[in-house]
Amino acid sequence: MVHPPLQAGGAAPREVASVALPTPYGQFQARAFETATGHVHLALVFGSVGDGTSLLTRLHSECLTGDAIGSLRCDCGVQLRTALRAVAAEGRGVVLYLNGHEGRGIGLVDKLRAYVEQDAGADTVDANLRLGLHVDLRDYGDAAAILSALGVASVRLLSNNPAKADALLRHGIAVESLRSLSTAAHRRNRAYLETKQVRLGHRRPTGEQLTEVPGTPVDVGALLGPLRPLADRPRVVLKYAQTLDGRIATRTGDARWISGEAERRVAHAMRAGCDAVLVGARTVLQDDPQLTVRMVPGASPLRVVLDTRLRTPLSAKVLSDDAATLILCGPGADPARRRGLVAGGATVREVAGGPSGLRVDAVLRLLRSLGVVSLLVEGGGRVITSMLRAAAVDRVVVSLAPMILGAGVDAVGPLGTTRVADGVRLVNRSVYLAGDDVLLGYDVHPAPAELP
Numbered sequence: 001m002v003h004p005p006l007q008a009g010g011a012a013p014r015e016v017a018s019v020a021l022p023t024p025y026g027q028f029q030a031r032a033f034e035t036a037t038g039h040v041h042l043a044l045v046f047g048s049v050g051d052g053t054s055l056l057t058r059l060h061s062e063c064l065t066g067d068a069i070g071s072l073r074c075d076c077g078v079q080l081r082t083a084l085r086a087v088a089a090e091g092r093g094v095v096l097y098l099n100g101h102e103g104r105g106i107g108l109v110d111k112l113r114a115y116v117e118q119d120a121g122a123d124t125v126d127a128n129l130r131l132g133l134h135v136d137l138r139d140y141g142d143a144a145a146i147l148s149a150l151g152v153a154s155v156r157l158l159s160n161n162p163a164k165a166d167a168l169l170r171h172g173i174a175v176e177s178l179r180s181l182s183t184a185a186h187r188r189n190r191a192y193l194e195t196k197q198v199r200l201g202h203r204r205p206t207g208e209q210l211t212e213v214p215g216t217p218v219d220v221g222a223l224l225g226p227l228r229p230l231a232d233r234p235r236v237v238l239k240y241a242q243t244l245d246g247r248i249a250t251r252t253g254d255a256r257w258i259s260g261e262a263e264r265r266v267a268h269a270m271r272a273g274c275d276a277v278l279v280g281a282r283t284v285l286q287d288d289p290q291l292t293v294r295m296v297p298g299a300s301p302l303r304v305v306l307d308t309r310l311r312t313p314l315s316a317k318v319l320s321d322d323a324a325t326l327i328l329c330g331p332g333a334d335p336a337r338r339r340g341l342v343a344g345g346a347t348v349r350e351v352a353g354g355p356s357g358l359r360v361d362a363v364l365r366l367l368r369s370l371g372v373v374s375l376l377v378e379g380g381g382r383v384i385t386s387m388l389r390a391a392a393v394d395r396v397v398v399s400l401a402p403m404i405l406g407a408g409v410d411a412v413g414p415l416g417t418t419r420v421a422d423g424v425r426l427v428n429r430s431v432y433l434a435g436d437d438v439l440l441g442y443d444v445h446p447a448p449a450e451l452p
């Protein structure tokens with residue numbers, strides 16, 4: 001049996017280094033403190049502590065795999081970056097990075113062993129117990145002592161874990177409030193996050209229920225469907241937005257603007273939930289999407305472009321350096337274009353061609369062999385059609401945008417516009433569910449002039 005470390009035995013923490021630390025979120029002062037337990041912790045202080053009250057504060061437990069490597073088994077890395085950003089946005093606060101907390105205090109090696117137990121079916125709590133270890137060995141005496149040394153008297157704590165607030169209180173730091181630090185869950189950490197809520201009493205780490213849009217982030221677990229991996233291809237979720245008259249894009253390709261902000265947040269949360277997001281080259285050329293997660297705190301998936309002839313331009317946003325990109329081409333694609341894309345940071349792989357573009361079964365087999373278990377397909381029309389034809393879709397999520405266009409990529413309807421800006425906007429939504437059908441009612445905006 002392992003016992004919790006002894007609490008700081010009265011000796012005040014000693015500040016052993018202090019230096020400016022510029023980050024993508026702003027410049028923090030990194031102040032290292034050595035405590036009576038022998039640990040060295042890092043206080044990342046933003047702005048002035050001032051009178052030490054109501055300070056936005058994060059106690060971040062060390063997690064090498066999540067924080068540094070971006071492991072999708074947990075939410076730590078996203079939480080750390082979200083906390084740094086929140087503190088910087090506030091202009092004042094502290095992120096305390098607590099060493100010795102790795103694996104909830106059991107250390108890196110035992111955490112990795114606990115992951116092996118989880119792969120064999122245990123949840124995060126039982127995995128520790130199976131190894132004969134405590135469920136949570138973390139001590140917050142050091143954290144409280146360092147906050148005191150910084151002159152902090154009361155905090156607004158960024159955490160989903162009420163036990164952290166209780167511990168600070170016990171050690172003499174007032175906690176004015178607990179501010180949730182939820183993330184858009186990935187399918188690979190969803191079960192872990194749910195265990196934290198159910199068995200460890202954490203506040204809902206997966207974000208608000210989808211019905212509470214525009215809460216941020218939103219929990220899209222139910223929309224994404226089952227988590228169980230398939231053997232020979234990824235589980236495929238098809239997601240697209242269409243206008244009420246069934247157009248998914250206009251000729252000018254400004255489809256991005258048909259959805260409202262709340263819907264786009266849901267779309268980003270769906271990306272954060274999957275291993276990869278896939279579009280066709282046409283969509284890249286017309287819409288130039290970045291395909292990363294930006295509107296909710298979450299990890300960006302691998303971006304996959306089906307691009308038979310390697311038409312993706314080197315300036316395309318899918319090549320931005322904030323996520324990985326895989327471009328799949330057909331046999332005979334131009335080697336010079338291929339070299340250019342590889343130099344631009346993308347991975348290019350060849351797959352067999354079929355009568356209409358790349359063979360869907362070959363694409364999906366390749367993705368699965370690369371470890372892609374969940375795939376979000378975002379369009380465009382041709383990719384969606386070929387995926388459905390190949391019977392390779394497990395779930396479809398369609399969002400209806402409050403607009404009538406009359407013209408889409410392939411059709412000209414009664415309104416006949418080709419620009420989203422000229423579409424008829426609709427407002428005052430009402431929704432009726434009738435069996436598996438969804439009935440939507442809207443007012444036309446602006447309303448036609450009323451008769452006197």
Ligand SMILES: Nc1nc2c(ncn2[C@@H]2O[C@H](COP(=O)(O)OP(=O)(O)OP(=O)(O)O)[C@@H](O)[C@H]2O)c(=O)[nH]1
Pocket residue numbers: 059060061062063064073074075076079101102103104105106110111114115118124128158159160161164181196202
């Ligand atoms: N033993 C063990 N530790 C884990 C596991 N997953 C993450 N951790 C560790 O858990 C610690 C983070 O604790 P969490 O329970 O995720 O969250 P928390 O810090 O209590 O609460 P928040 O403030 O909301 O982040 C880090 O030190 C991680 O290394 C796991 O499956 N087993």
Ligand SMILES: [Zn+2]
Pocket residue numbers: 063065066067074075076077
């Ligand atoms: Zn972690």
